[in-house]
Amino acid sequence: MKKKWIIGGIVSVVVLGGAFGVSAVSGNDQFAESAVDFSQKEAEAAAKEEVDGLKIEKVEKDKEDGISIYEIEGQTEDGKEAEVEVDANTGEVVQVEHNEDDSDETSAEDLKVKKEEAEKTAKDKASGSEMKEMEIDDGHYEFKFQDDAIEYEVTVDGQTGEVIEFEKDKLEK
Incomplete structure (x- = not known):
């Protein structure tokens, strides 16, 4: 009887440990700001320097190919949407994209x-x-x-x- 309790306990620990391990591995791709060299405010400043008149609407932390990235979305003064990606370790702007209306193709x-x-x-x-x-x-x-x-x-x-x-x-x- 005691063996059944021990085996049951071990199985429970293994199953729960596996579940927590999977959730930790498959969790979101965000990063802790303390784990990178550049803060969100510094990344926002870099984005505003790259895109004149950028009004920031959204900032997300993401990992792309193992690199921590701030994805910064906003609008320019002329109403165009812009997305800027800033490397969280170097502070370097790695991508800028202006989204425009494609309805009038040229x-x-x-x-x-x-x-x-x-x-x-x-x-x-x-x-x-x-x-x-x-x-x-x-x-x-x-x-x-x-x-x-x-x-x-x-x-x-x-x-x-x-x-x-x-x-x-x-x-x-």
Whole structure:
């Protein structure tokens, strides 16, 4: 009889321990602010510096590929939605995306900004790296640049010449 109680107790401990272990592993991808080098306020300041007139509406903590990221969403002065991702350990802005209304798609012939001008804008944003790819999609120029350690993706609005999306990824060695 005593063996049954001991075995039952052990089984209960194993089952409960497994359940807690699974919930800890599969829990959210958030991080503790004390575990990173840059605070949420510093990340918000970096986002506002990157996107002029950004009014922050939402900040989420997330992990992407093992990197702690602040995802900052808001609106610009002209009413466009913007999302900025800031590395929580370096304070570096790793992605900027401006969400615009896609209802009035434009063709390549309708672009007001010339390819050369868009390429110069994108290359400046990508720290002068070498261009690897360019395409036109929905009235935007999409560029990929690369140097020894980093790949950049830059999207330039074909009507305004502004950078509307920027992403920077470290290359795997």
